[in-house]
Amino acid sequence: MENTPENKPKEYVSIGLLAHVDAGKTTLAESILYLTGSIRKFGRVDHQDAFLDTFALERARGITIFSKQAEFMLGDICATLLDTPGHVDFSAEMERTLQVLDYAILVISGADGVQGHVQTLWRLLKRYRIPVFFWINKMDQPGTDRQELQQELKNRLDERCLYFGKDQDSDTFLENLAMCDERLLETYLETGGIGQEDIRRLIRDRKVFPCYYGSALKLNGVEEFLDGLARYCDCPRYQEEFGARVYKIARDEQGNRLTYMKITGGSLKVKTLLSGQKGEVWEEKVDQIRIYSGSQYQAVQEAAAGTVCAVTGLTKTFSGEGLGIETEAEIPVLEPVLTYQIQLPPECDVHTAFLKLKVLEEEIPELHMVWVESAGEIHAQVMGEVQIEILKSLIRERFAIDVEFGSGSIVYKETIQSPAEGVGHFEPLRHYAEVHLLLEPGEPGSGLTFDTSCSEDVLDRNWQRLILTHLGEKEHIGVLTGSQITDMKITLTAGRAHQKHTEGGDFRQATYRAVRQGLKMADCVLLEPVYEYRLEVPAEKVGRALSDIPKMYGTFSGPETDGDMSILTGSCPVVTMRDYQTEVTAYTSGRGRLSCTLKGYEPCHNAEEVIDSIGYDSEKDLDHPTGSVFCSHGAGFVVGWDQVREFMHVESGVSFDQEPKKIDPAPSVNTDWSKASPQADEKELEEIFARTYGPVKRESPGWARTSGRTIKRASVEERYKSGGSHAPKPKRPEEEYLLVDGYNIIFAWDDLKELAKVNIESARNKLMDILCNYQGFLKNTLILVFDAYKVEGGQGEISKYHNIYVVYTKEAETADQYIEKTVHRIGRKYHVTVATSDATEQVIILGQGAGRLSAQGLKEDIERINEQIRSVIHQKYKGGRNYLFEYLPEEMTEIMEEVRLGRKTFEPDSGGQEPK
Helix, strand or coil, rough: CCCCCCCCCCCCEEEEEHHHHHHCCHHHHHHHHHHCCCCHHHHCCCCCCCCCCCHHHHHHCCCHHHHHHHHEEECEEEEEEEECCCCCCHHHHHHHHCCCEEEEEEEECCCCCHHHHHHHHHHHHHHHCCEEEEEEECCCCHHHHHHHHHHHHHHHHCCCECCCCCCHHHHHHHHHHHHCCHHHHHHHHHHHHCHHHHHHHHHCCCCCCEEECEEEECEEEECCCCCHHHHHHCCCCCCCEEEEEEEEEEECCCCCEEEEEEEHHHEEEECCEEEECCCCCCCCECCCEEEECCCCEEEEEEEECEEEEEEECCCCCCCCCCCECCCCCCCCCCCCCEEEECCCCCCCCCCHHHHHHHHHHHHHHHCCEEEEEEEEECEEEEHHHHHHHHHHHHHHHHHCCCCCEEEECCEEEEEECCCCCEEEEEEECCEEEEEEEEEECCCCCCEEEEEEECCCCCCCCCHHHHHHHHHHHHCEEEECCCCCCEEEEEEEEEEECCCCCCHHHHHHHHHHHHHHHHHHEEEEEEEEEEEEEEEEEEEHHHHHHHHHHCCCCEEEEEEECCCCCCEEEEEEEHHHHHHHHHHHHHHCCCCCCCEEEEEEECCCCCCHHHHHHCCCCCCCCCCCCEEEEEEEEEEEEECCCCHHHHHCCCCCCCCCCCCCCCCCCCCCCCCCCCCCHHHHHHHHHHHHHHHHCCCCCCCCCCECHHHHHHCCCCHHHHHCCCCCCCCCCCCCCCEEEEEEEEHHHCCHHHHHHHHHCHHHHHHHHHHHHHHHHHHHCCCCCCEEEECCCCCCCCHHHHHHHEEEEEEEEECCCCHHHHHHHHHHHHCCEEEEEEEEEHHHHHHHHHHCCEEEHHHHEEEEHHHHHHHHHHHHCCCCCCCCCCCCCCCHHHHHHHHHHHHHCCCCCCCCCCCCCCCC
């Protein structure tokens, strides 16, 4: 179809509004929407009727808290205007919005000039490579001078900030433009002119920054500014393949979760299936696509590339996530440097409140809600006092909870100053994974980056991807203070999986432990947040300032003189400068001004003092263990971080010729297992299992300890002599398979048959539980097959239920057919038995070389085995004394193994009472 004006596809551009608080940003948004016909009434912030101040808190306080969007036409272009918060306490919300902008309008108050937060915004716009238009507002106020302001922009931001007003000298304007680009300068010298497309390119490439002046409140100069936007904005070109960038999570008035995103490729349609690329694997359907304008929205069936929209139906998305071909966003620069305890009212359940607050963290990710189990407290990271007041109001409004915030403390981070290799091993019974990670120092502010140099001949690609996923799915903490680690490159160098026993959760445990063990081996450094400041004081008070800054462990340059004021710039730790504004106001009689922006993290000036005051003990942090779990004689045991390398199974080839070094003054875990108390390591193993695979199901705690026998754990030396993981492995016996015809067994056993009459699913579940215990004794591969041949459209399903496999056949395939096909395929290679009472089936399977077991025979065998196990567990100590038996998986496994192999025989003791 030909692109006529009627059917030409729309072009989209997203434009963000940024400013220091009270510069008039929301007022400019109102004037743009009013003059373009998007709204009929020109609202005002002071009248509490601004179109984009959609929340009651915003109208009451007169500030923007959450970014909002509105649609307007910019000539033939459909533009999305994104209004962002101006207050420094909500700058993280503003930075998230930068991820989806094509252009930015930086609003500056003509009465105040370039303020501290404006410089922070300027650096962010440079980092995200966003073209910028300047709007210098409030030029109707007395004392404003355009030429002085223009020179200030050049001096403090960029010399390529050029005045684009119509009243300028044309030749001078073209000469200034030409000086911004060498290629354009040659063209200008040859032709004497500069085309509109050239100017667009300069702006798009951030080689020139147009400046416009006026008063948004009085609509002075706004139309000229809109003409300039329409003339010089260039719509991006997008790929045909779908991509989208998530920049915000919110909820509407009905509580529906909204995922705000910009479509960066192809298009998005309703009912499309989207999937996650990082962390938890998910696939969800788009229920609705909304195009918001203020508090109202229009539901559409499809959103084209360039559209900024909100999507319902997605529950797993997060801010900064890339969908489709889109990559994940860069690590945010602006983040809180203070952490506070959230104090709940006495009647409030702390666990319920924490879950509610975690919902709020989806919308405000920088909060980093943390449950401190040792203290029973909820902690959150907050940007400042204004955000605290807003959060208290939001929590009261959303969850009907009146909270208070305790005194704030500094958010520290940790890194390393030399490379180290971390080894993590996780090998409780029937689980196995080993991971080797190379930890290297990164550039300041680089965050964490992950890579792999491991050969696929050593570790399969899928396992490698899983390890990288586990590295990125959580915030890892250091070993000095338990603070978040940063500025590091972590590379997977080696690893090992077991063909039969490895599960995904095993590599999660091994990966986490490898990071922790590597940190214990490395030279760790404590980092603290540092401000970049600008201090303006009267010239006669500069001596006081120069003496204060070194006392605060800060640095300075200057002073520079600006009239009767002296200006100092430099950096200083947040902890020492956070309350300095009060002092400045006092000793300058209100004339001094201090503006601070977060510079980043640098080595802590009083690291030893901070580490001692926090008192973190990495060896007692059971949620973040530094050691590894190995296996010997069917029992798992814990090895301390400083001995892991002696037990590891893989050599990565990485070597630093360094001895294990103790970072913490606290003693390490006892690793002499011949002398150690067994309760300690069993407790940790149990906690590991509970975190990774769910809580262990226990029998009644009243069992007697079997013959008073305690399982002896091998010492380090004994392990090598007695068949540990490093010892030669015995030849594996032939693998055995048991195939069970599910419904045949259910209707052959009276108890299951009666249960099936009431609820067939309950009968299936009970049979599966019985066969799980049976398989645990036999150690074979048990496959339970259920007919699903009458299920219309059934594709068949194979799933793992604990330690057995459950098969539901596909449409038109019976259990008999599936079993026959399976026996034919593996019957000549492995020892296969089929449990069924179908006479015809028995004849067929015998012909295929498999053994047969009737339904009654299977039941009798299960009962016999259960009786043997029961006699072991119920046996009492000779002499009639009862001992409590605490159920431990590895001990029960050893008991069952002894019974199965006939090494032990047990007879009930008639002396004593039977356990209840």
